[in-house]
Amino acid sequence: MSGLDSGGAARGKSRFDDIYVQPDPRAYFTRLAPLDYEIPHHAQPVFRRLAAERAAYGAGRAEGLVVLDLCCSYGINAALLNHDVTLAELYERYTSDTARRMSTQELAAWDREFYAERRRPDALRVYGLDIAAPAVRYAREAGLLDAGFTDDLERVPPGPELRAALPEVGLITLTGGGSYITERTFTALLDAARGPVWVSAFVLRTVSYEPVARRLAAYGLRTTVDTSRTYPQRRFTDEQERRYAIEAVRGLGGDPSGREEAGRFHSVLYDSRPGPAR
Incomplete structure (x- = not known):
């Protein structure tokens, strides 16, 4: 997830721009730990399952699949997809005294060894896209x-490097970035894609995904969603953010009782695959 505003940011939602422009993820985990930010944990088994299904849909070989993670920040979804590690372990790792004493270069070297030792045999190639350089x-x-x-x-077409990479992508994933990107981003990605691209997006209930779903339909993708199942994202930062979320959910026809009213953002999962229009 990146909290940097790229044109689609929700007004009333707290901003976390400062934690995405740090040279390493320690501030990210330190800031989000008290808020119980947990959506990557819920996405981990979903993305693993969908990646296997997408691979079977195509050439039948998982090693040929490329996943593009939107709003990828420090590669958290890639870490959870491709390695035997949990989000709880990552919180513990990056907020530890050991990590706190390291330079960014030392932390990166520590991480390379850590992830190499835990890389899964079914690991996939993962590309990341985020404006937080x-x-x-x-x-x-x-x-x-x-x-x-x-x-x-949201503002410019893909550059030559991204445009050259997009034909390899078979699955696009998103957690938490639905408040910041719009159908413009998906149009740019799918215009340069080749072959069927599936999209799996966890989107806050405060945000309408309908404009994106309509745009995906223009590329032959049918979007389904089970609105009865929600996934907690994080605690609210304050009462103002809680009121904003409750009002936004109600404004979209949802019921915040037991979810946003209880103190957390909740997401729903949108799954888009090739198929007839609804």
Whole structure:
């Protein structure tokens, strides 16, 4: 997740821009730990399952699949997808006294060894896209991303490097970035894609995904969602943010009782695959 505003940021939601422009992820985990930011934990088994299904849909070989993680920040989703590690372990690791004493270069070297030892045999190639350049750079240095891009697709078309990489992508993932990117980003990505691209997006209930779903339909992707199942994202930072979320959910026809009213943002999972329009 990147909290940097790229044109689609929700007004009333707290901003975390400062933790995405640090040279490494220690501030990210330190700041988000008290808020119980947990959506990557919920996404971990979902993305693993969908990656296997997408690989079977295509050539039938998982090693040929490339995943593009939008708003990838420090490569957290890539870490959880490709390595035997949990989000709780990452919180413990990056807020530890050991990590606190390291320089960024030492931390990156420590991470490269850590992730190499825990890399899964079914690991996939993962590309990351985020306008927070320091976060993407670190994810590359730690060995979490096979390629990283910082193109702001809300404002400009893909650059030559990203455009050259997009035909390889078979699955696009998103956790937490739905408040900051719009259908413009998905249009830019799918215009340059080749072959069927699936999209799996965890989107806050405070945000309408309908404009994105309509745009994906223009590329032959049918979007499904189970609105009865929600995934807690994080605690609210304050009462003002809680009131904003409750009002936003109600404004979209949702019921915040037991979810946002209880003190947390909640997301729903949108799954887009090739298929007939609804």
